[in-house]
Amino acid sequence: MLTPSHITELRAAVGAEGLITEQSQLQTYECDGLTNFRVLPGAVVLPCNAQQVQAVVRFCARHKVPFVSRGAGTGLSGGALPAAGGIVISLARMNRILEVDIANRLVVVEPGVINAHVTQRVASQGYFYAPDPSSQSVCTIGGNVAENSGGAHCLKYGFTVTHVLALEVVLPSGELVQLGSPTLDAPGYDLPGVFVGSEGTLGVATKITLRIVKRPEVVQTLLAAFDSIQAAGQTVSDIIAARMLPSALEIMDALSIQAAEAAVHAHYPVCNGLLLVELDGPRSEVEALMREVQALCRNNGAWEVRVAQSEQERALVWKGRKAAFAAVGRISPNYIVQDGVIPRTALPRLLSEIDRMASAEGLRVANVFHAGDGNLHPLVLYDRAILGQEEKALDLSYRILHLCVDNGGSITGEHGVGKEKQEALGYMFSEPDLATMQLVRCAFDPESIANPDKVFPRPRLCAEKPGPYTPHPLETAGIAEIF
Amino acid sequence: MSTSAALTLEQGMAHLASIVGQEHVRLHGDTIVASPADTQQIAEILRFADANRLAVMPIGSGSKQSWGNPVEPDVQLNMTRLDALHEHAWQDMTCTVQAGCSWAAMQAELAQHGQMVALDPLWPERATVGGIVASNDSGALRLKFGGLRDLIIGMTIVLADGTIAKTGGKVVKNVAGYDLHKLMTGSFGTLGVIAEVNFRLHPLEDHTRTWTAVAPDAAIFAAPLRALMDSQMTPSSVQLRTSKQACALDIRIAAQPECLDEYAARIQSIFGQIAIAESSEAVWQARQQLFDKNDAVVLKVSVLPSELCSISAELQQWAAAEALDIATVGQATGLMTVALHGAPDAEIALIERLRARLTDSGGSVVALQIPDSLRGRIDVWNCHSNALPLMREIKRRFDPNRILNPGRFVGNI
Missing domain, CATH: 3.30.70.260 (ACT domain)
Known part of the structure; x- marks a missing residue:
């Protein structure tokens, strides 16, 4: 619990205008995009520079008060869920683009800068910032760094980590350090590499040096309608086998098409498997490859193949795809968004299995995938008003994740582990794997005050002896077994 | 074997032979060379070394053995028996390969399905996957495909205490847990031994x-x-x-x-x-050719892309003034390889001048190849990062007894 003297210290750190302690205002911060977890923080601070972040984190370190940093709160795994009675550090006021260096293709931003604003800032010079999570019009670069956000175009362009060259970070001790450099391969460990995607557990990024990319000469987007998801999936495999690297390869099933149509009228063909292929690059090359893609679609039985004829048409195609999660709200009172990854080739088999599992529970699952990289977003539809259905839906969504792991995949491709998938992380990684990750955690944050009780399956303390599994004495003696 | 170790050379040899077999242990000077057959044996060797405080140097073909600060290991962990390409899921465009596999051997197998790991490191015929990853080597393809950090999707590593840990996975898109493989890449064997690497693959560039x-x-x-x-x-x-x-x-x-x-x-x-x-x-062999002269100092220089031409031109001007022979090969990414040949004092002065020149833009100069006559006179890493204490703490957590390549890396980590 925060005492009045704590509040005085925090006010000294960020000023009265940067401190929220009013119960009603605190409620704004009690959850992120994963709304079924809610915790009221003790206080919210809104620092406006790195020194203020340092002052707040030093306060937390001094009093062993947990802190959770927060961008726009659009995360889908509970990563920005407050720690009970702890501090939420909102980076919303640190939203300046500090430097644009076109010659070196880099931009330096504060963490509260909105993803899409980076592209807007450099678009007139013909550049863009590649990672494009569906929430890009509101989510922040700081949050993207925490989650290592991807998006539809990461098949070709890579993830946030690909585009972060350097970071200024306030460590959980309150120290300010520079990780990486605007030049490549700075001597030392690749700390930006491990910081990006650490979900706020290693410190607070206060300045981020991003790489920007030249906008391609042309972008062409194709929609192909198939009678089955399997046929759409086979086409994806054929495109990859033909040695192409499209900038995006997306599949939507009948339910998600129906939802997207209801929400944004994207004029999608009504079908069981809709494939979206985007190619970009120099004009002559894109045109040649697009002809090949069209042929592959037809070979796999596509009955409608359509290339967007204008930028408006293209934007509409994407609007439907990016609105798919929220749109599912139009066809179901409640839903759970999942985020698993499987090797691309396992796609047809897994989809049948997910169908079977859903039917057995009397539930519907809408499927949207980044098919090129095997990233599935099953949307488990349910009605909270029906007794027991929410539990069934949650259980199904976790079983889908297990299925992904069993098939050589991952429990999360872009949403992060956060609060939601801590236990699933324990399913994916063994005890020694997790203990090794914990070594990094403890080097950065020995007191476990940065976003505690997230990511890892159970609260761990840095004094715990890491290393291989040590059997309990009772187990060794053959008296008990640990399952 | 170092005098601090409370163990005779014979005892060490005997124990390591009991792990890997007599025929896979030999003596090279005062160093025991042990060649494990699998990850389990690596773990056993490291556990033994850790308990007895023996300095261990993991090694592949040894092509970059002299990079970094010198290390006098008690045990050389020769990884070349772990040389298999375990899995090539060509339809998923991923592969899993053991650290001791030579780069060229791996690429030859991948090419059977028209694929490659999109990286062109030094000495591909000899250099092993593990050594290339540990030293974060990269060549001219980096411009288009990124570096190892962008190509590695998972790893199996063995820690100093024998813990075998997996990180990442076999899918390209994956944000579950910390990316320990990024920490291992370029860590010069100071945090753990890389046993196996999972790569994402690209189609071969045919035309x-x-x-x-x-x-x-x-x-x-x-x-x-x-x-x-x-x-x-x-x-x-x-x-x-x-x-x-x-x-x-x-x-x-x-x-x-x-x-x-x-x-x-x-x-x-x-x-x-x-x-x-x-x-x-x-022409793409040019970078490798800079290492051909044994008595040349070879530097890895990183500059902002916009500085590539000006720094290269300045280096030639300095060289002319100081009667040095300088050859450079710089990528558009700003990564340069620079070979110096001339009087030792002039070489040292030039390195200092270049380091001073790059301070403002955040560039760096690492001395990769140093002739024996200059060893000890050149600061290999010249790392002034304020994150160095954090790097030391990571090292302390991973390798508390400092058995893995002690002193080789930045700040004598």
Whole structure:
């Protein structure tokens, strides 16, 4: 619990205008995009520079008060869920683009800068910032760094980590350090590499040096309608086998098409498997490859193949795809968004299995995938008003994740582990794997005050002896077994 | 074997032989060379070394053994028996390969399905996956495909205490847990032993063409290089070569065969008066050739891309003034390899001057190859990062007894 003297210290750190302690205002911060977890923080601070972040984190370190940093709160795994009675550090006021260096293709931003604003800032010079999570019009670069956000175009362009060259970070001790450099391969460990995607557990990024990319000469987007998801999936495999690297390869099933149509009228063909292929690059090359893609679609039985004829048409195609999660709200009172990854080739088999599992529970699952990289977003539809259905839906969504792991995949491709998938992380990684990750955690944050009780399956303390599994004495003696 | 170890050489040999078999242990000077057959044996060797405080140097072919600060290991962990490509899921475009596999052997197998790990490191015939990853080597393809941090999707590592840990996975898109493989990449074997690496793959570039432009001074290339990089063409590689005699800019593009002529015309229009001629793939060997002279100092220099031409030109001016022979090969990414040849004092002065020159822009100079006569007189890493205490703490957590390549890395980690 925060005492009045704590509040005085925090006010000294960020000023009265940067401190929220009013119960009603605190409620704004009690959850992120994963709304079924809610915790009221003790206080919210809104620092406006790195020194203020340092002052707040030093306060937390001094009093062993947990802190959770927060961008726009659009995360889908509970990563920005407050720690009970702890501090939420909102980076919303640190939203300046500090430097644009076109010659070196880099931009330096504060963490509260909105993803899409980076592209807007450099678009007139013909550049863009590649990672494009569906929430890009509101989510922040700081949050993207925490989650290592991807998006539809990461098949070709890579993830946030690909585009972060350097970071200024306030460590959980309150120290300010520079990780990486605007030049490549700075001597030392690749700390930006491990910081990006650490979900706020290693410190607070206060300045981020991003790489920007030249906008391609042309972008062409194709929609192909198939009678089955399997046929759409086979086409994806054929495109990859033909040695192409499209900038995006997306599949939507009948339910998600129906939802997207209801929400944004994207004029999608009504079908069981809709494939979206985007190619970009120099004009002559894109045109040649697009002809090949069209042929592959037809070979796999596509009955409608359509290339967007204008930028408006293209934007509409994407609007439907990016609105798919929220749109599912139009066809179901409640839903759970999942985020698993499987090797691309396992796609047809897994989809049948997910169908079977859903039917057995009397539930519907809408499927949207980044098919090129095997990233599935099953949307488990349910009605909270029906007794027991929410539990069934949650259980199904976790079983889908297990299925992904069993098939050589991952429990999360872009949403992060956060609060939601801590236990699933324990399913994916063994005890020694997790203990090794914990070594990094403890080097950065020995007191476990940065976003505690997230990511890892159970609260761990840095004094715990890491290393291989040590059997309990009772187990060794053959008296008990640990399952 | 170091005198601090409370163990005789014979005892050490005998124990390691009991792990890997008699025929896989030998003595090289005072160092025991042990060649494990699998990850389990690596773990057993490390547990033994850790308990007895023996310094361990993991080694592949030894092609980059002299990089970093010198280490006198008690045990050399020879990884070359772990040389299998375990899995090539070509339809998923991923593979899993053991650390001791040579780069060329791995690529040859992947090529059977028209795929590759999109990286062109030094000495591919000899160099092993583990050594390349541990030293974070990369070549001219980095411009298009990124470095190892962008190509590695998972790893199996063995920690100093024998813990075997997996990180990442076998899928390209994956944000579950910390990316320990990024920490391991370029850590020069100081945090753990890399046993196995999972890569994402790319299709082989079937149709490529290389063009070269020649000029008397690198500075002449500054404007066209900037225009090329600002164009919407996507070259696989762009490198600037300079020497006392001349300098050249090489451009390689992979594309549909019918598009290559168009690119030639576009490049020529960017370069205007400077003639562009088709050249051979052999120009991409230039970086490796800088290491050929054993008595040359070879530096890895990282500059901002916009500084590539100016720094290269300045280096040649300095060289002329100091009677040094300098050859450089710099990628458009800003990563340069620089070979110096001349009087030792002049070489040292030049390195200091270059480091001072790059301070403001955040560049770096690491001395990779140092002739014996200069060992100890050159600061290999010159790392002034304020994150060095954090790096030391990571090392302490991973390897509390400092058995893995002690002292080899930045800040004597």
